[in-house]
Amino acid sequence: MGLEQINTLMEVFTAEDPMPFEHPEGDPWKDFREVMRIEWKMDFTYKHVLGKYSKFFIELANKKFVTTECPGCGKVWGIPRPLCSDCLTITKWKELPGTGTLIGYSVSHFVPAFMKVEKPYVLSVVKLDGADTLFTHQLRNYGDSTDAIKVGMPVKVAYTDENVDHPLLLMHFEPA
Amino acid sequence: MEILNKERRVFVLGGGISKFAAERVDGNMRDWMNEAVLEALEDSGTQIADIEHSTTSYFSDHFDKQLKAGAIFHDNIGMCPKPNVRVEGGGGTGGLAIRNAYAYIKSGLCDSMIVFGGENMGRQVPSDVAQQFIALASDTDWEVQVAGFYIAYYAMMMTAHMDKYGTTEEQFATISVKNHRNALYNPKAHYPMDITVEDVMKSKMLSYPYKLLDNCLLSDGAACIVFATAEWAEKNAKSWGSKPTVELTGTGCGTDFMRMADRPFPDPGIIHFRGKQTGAQQAYKMAGVKNPREDFDCFEVHDAYSGVELVTYEDLGFCKPGEGGKLAEKGVFDLGGDLPTNTSGGLIGFGHPVGATGVGQGVEVLRQLRQEAHPKRQVELNAKRGGMDSHGGTGTFCAINIFERRD
Numbered sequence: 360m361g362l363e364q365i366n367t368l369m370e371v372f373t374a375e376d377p378m379p380f381e382h383p384e385g386d387p388w389k390d391f392r393e394v395m396r397i398e399w400k401m402d403f404t405y406k407h408v409l410g411k412y413s414k415f416f417i418e419l420a421n422k423k424f425v426t427t428e429c430p431g432c433g434k435v436w437g438i439p440r441p442l443c444s445d446c447l448t449i450t451k452w453k454e455l456p457g458t459g460t461l462i463g464y465s466v467s468h469f470v471p472a473f474m475k476v477e478k479p480y481v482l483s484v485v486k487l488d489g490a491d492t493l494f495t496h497q498l499r500n501y502g503d504s505t506d507a508i509k510v511g512m513p514v515k516v517a518y519t520d521e522n523v524d525h526p527l528l529l530m531h532f533e534p535a
Numbered sequence: 536m537e538i539l540n541k542e543r544r545v546f547v548l549g550g551g552i553s554k555f556a557a558e559r560v561d562g563n564m565r566d567w568m569n570e571a572v573l574e575a576l577e578d579s580g581t582q583i584a585d586i587e588h589s590t591t592s593y594f595s596d597h598f599d600k601q602l603k604a605g606a607i608f609h610d611n612i613g614m615c616p617k618p619n620v621r622v623e624g625g626g627g628t629g630g631l632a633i634r635n636a637y638a639y640i641k642s643g644l645c646d647s648m649i650v651f652g653g654e655n656m657g658r659q660v661p662s663d664v665a666q667q668f669i670a671l672a673s674d675t676d677w678e679v680q681v682a683g684f685y686i687a688y689y690a691m692m693m694t695a696h697m698d699k700y701g702t703t704e705e706q707f708a709t710i711s712v713k714n715h716r717n718a719l720y721n722p723k724a725h726y727p728m729d730i731t732v733e734d735v736m737k738s739k740m741l742s743y744p745y746k747l748l749d750n751c752l753l754s755d756g757a758a759c760i761v762f763a764t765a766e767w768a769e770k771n772a773k774s775w776g777s778k779p780t781v782e783l784t785g786t787g788c789g790t791d792f793m794r795m796a797d798r799p800f801p802d803p804g805i806i807h808f809r810g811k812q813t814g815a816q817q818a819y820k821m822a823g824v825k826n827p828r829e830d831f832d833c834f835e836v837h838d839a840y841s842g843v844e845l846v847t848y849e850d851l852g853f854c855k856p857g858e859g860g861k862l863a864e865k866g867v868f869d870l871g872g873d874l875p876t877n878t879s880g881g882l883i884g885f886g887h888p889v890g891a892t893g894v895g896q897g898v899e900v901l902r903q904l905r906q907e908a909h910p911k912r913q914v915e916l917n918a919k920r921g922g923m924d925s926h927g928g929t930g931t932f933c934a935i936n937i938f939e940r941r942d
Contacts, residue, residue, distance in 0.1 A: 374561035377554045378570075380722050394560060399600065409676065437796055438677055444797075463698075463805050465690030466743035467682075471667040474682040482687045482742075484695075484796055484805055493796035493805065495691075496681045505743070510698035525680040 367397040409526075411441035414452060416526035422518040424530065426490060428453040437490040457516035458535055459487035464498060466505045475524065481505065485514055485532055500533045507534075545640045547781040547938055548761040548772050549579025550898030555725040555756035555886030558658040564599055567757035568608045568653050571891075575649065575759035580773025586761065588645040589614050591621040592632035592652030593890030594927075597668040599655040608651055618645075625672050625927020626839060628652065629758070629893020630934025633923075634786040636762040637936075646767035652895075653757030654888035665753055672928060674794045686750065686840070688795065688929050690742040693842040695806050697744065699857070702845065704744050706860030708735035710841035711748045711883055713869055718880025720912040725754045725886030735841075749841040754886030758895035779905045784920075785822030785937030789813030795929050810933035811850040811924060818935040819852075822920070827852050828867075828874050833903045833914045835896035835923040838881040847924060848876075851935070870912060878903060878912045893925035893934065904940040916940065 362368055374394045376386040386392070409416060418425045427439040431448030435455075443450050464483040470476055476497070483498040500517070501508050513535040523529055551574025553559075553567035576583060589612075591605030601607070609619040620639075622632045629652045636648045656665065670684040678688070696702050712732055718724035730748065738747040761772075762783065768775040789810030792798050796805075803809045815827075824830045836851070838844040845859030853874060854862050862868065868876040879885040879899035882892060900921035902908045919940040926933040 372560075377556060377559060377561055378723070388561075392561065394562075396560070401600070412676075438794060444792075462800075463691035463695035465687040465694065465745075467684075467687050467690075467741070468739075469666070469686065469741045470663065470682060471670050471684040472661070472663040473667055476682045480682060482681065482683060482691060484691050486800060492798070492800055495678055495683060495794065495796045510694060527677070527680045531681075 365397065367399065369396040369398055371395050412439050415439050416529070419518070419526055419529040423454055424457045424516045425452050425454050427451065435490045437487055437492040437494040455487050455489045457487070459485045459514055461498070461508070461510055461512045461514050462486050462493055463510065464508055479505065481508060483514070483532055496527075496530065496532050498532045543641055543643070544765060545637050545762055545783040546765055546768055547783055547897070547901050548581060548763055548768055549575050549577070549774055550761075550901050551575035551578060551759045552723045552895055552898055553653070553757040554723045555754040555888055555891070555895070557725060557752070557754065559755035564593070564604065564653050564655045564757070565607055565611055567755065568651050568759070569611055571653070571757040571759035572612050572649065572651055575761050578774065579761040580775070581761055581771055583613050583649070585771045586614070586647045586649045587617060588639060588648045589617070589619045590632045590635045590639075590648060590650045591619060592628045592650060592894055593654055594623060594625055594628050595654065595668060595889065597671065598659070624932030624934070626837065626887070626889055627893065627925045627927035627932035627934045628890050629896065630923065630925025630936060631788065631932065632894060633760065633783070633897050633936045634788060634934050636760075637783055637786045640762060640764060647761070647763035647771070649759065649761050650894055651757065651759040652890040652893065654890045655755055656753040656888055657755045662753070678794055686742040686745055689840045689843060690745050692795065692805050692846070692929065693744055693840070695804065696842065696846060699806060700860070702842070702857070702860040704736065705732055706864055707749060707841040707845055708732040709863050710838060710844045711735045714838060714877045714881040714884040716884070717870065717878055717912055718884030720909040721880050721885055724880045724884055725752050725756070726884055727880065728884070745840055745842070751839050751882035751887040754888040756886060756888035756891050756895075758891040758898055760894055760897050760901070780941045781901055781904050782939050782941050783936065784939045785818035785824070785935075787814035787817030787819075787821070787935045789933045791930050793928060793931055806846070807856065808846060808850045808926065808930035808933060810930050811847060811926065811935065814933045814935040815851045818922075818937050822937040822939065824920070824937070827922070828854070830918050831874055831920050831922050832916050832918050833878050833900065833921045834874060834876050835879060835881065835899055836876050837924050837926045838877055838883050839887070841883065844876065844881070851924060870914065875914050878908065878914060893923065896923035896925060897936065897938070900938045904938055
């Protein structure tokens, strides 16, 4: 009986006044400093739809890099868009050669949760030949040291034969 | 864009902050909002019963596990059945909420508005889960899946800036030193610290070129401001006439593509904040600002990362593109310099409870313009004008607001 009836109970404790410098007359909240903490677990699985750019991911599985070209203004988006946001024309699919130039990069020694990636890893932004805008992905196989990575270096799209948890991971960038 | 009705003006009557800290185990978001509201009401000398409208400012439903939390904050302070609206734009939420107060009051929808903002960023989830939540504010189909997250995005922007302009890691480390130092004189700051450039350089590498001390903080906390017309204030605010009068004279907003990869290349590419340039242009025009370095006495800028502050100087017109680092090294933006920035400590020293951040910037500028700040962080008033810059994403939503003292 009592607190042990609460399956998720972590602790009950007395909190300190975080702003004592504002309360020379005493803590106005002194009757409310007893605090309970419980554990709250949430776990979901979504049935996620990749919608009108699904073809990009389907073609990745065929080891092809496709994006969209606007028949209205001619713009080629690095990341495909079903609707050209410059002129609001419905776009057409277009295959790119998969070569490009490194525009920016980071070397991360920290990984957000739920991501299966070995540290350190390099995230990069690349200007693909034939595209007007950029594409973001990991840069791998850069050699023994990240010192070799330079803005302006040539890179290419590479494909994996391994199983992946998200279709975008069927590709990555490598030095060309 | 031109403001045609110059008769109806919006004034800043008072503000409040509930302490920013790594984890406020003493309560939750509702409790901090209440504290910030009580302080703002006292500071403005107003009664909640007289205030006609509220705006809620918070960012994430994930951190607090509570959807439409605005309803709770609004009813906690006895505002029902009066109107409330929520504003959301990632890290720019608080700046947009201040802009919202301007729009609602200026339009005549209300004569008075209370804006409350807060965030429960705390340590209720581990930091890698927190970074994952924040990463969900980037494109979840195209950026998050390749292990994209915000530190890495900003790091990519900075390597491009370094390559183009020769900006150095030591230069942006000076921002961290300045902001942690300014926070020493702000008792409500999360992370006051007296550190050196070497300390920043030696701190743990998170995502090259950003080290631990280049980063802003996941903070708990809340902030609140009361806005009104002069006529309403004269009738309902005890502070009116007894405290220096401060007016909201300029507001601007700009945006850019969610994914920085989509932004026009090479200009701005991934280097500059186009949304800040656009927002600043609007706000400066409204307030009659010609030369920001001279026309402001202080400016709170959105230092999500130390390098972001340098780039922001450039995009808000404090200096030419590429000059931010050199000027920061010279102390131009220190207390006592040409234009002191982040006198509160900014996101790096004061803290970054997202929905509170932009509102807290407004409270700091109000305190500065009323000369109520701690004497060691109080700026000299010349232009009698202070600015604030708040953004979400990698410059996806940008809000720039300007307060001026009217004596």
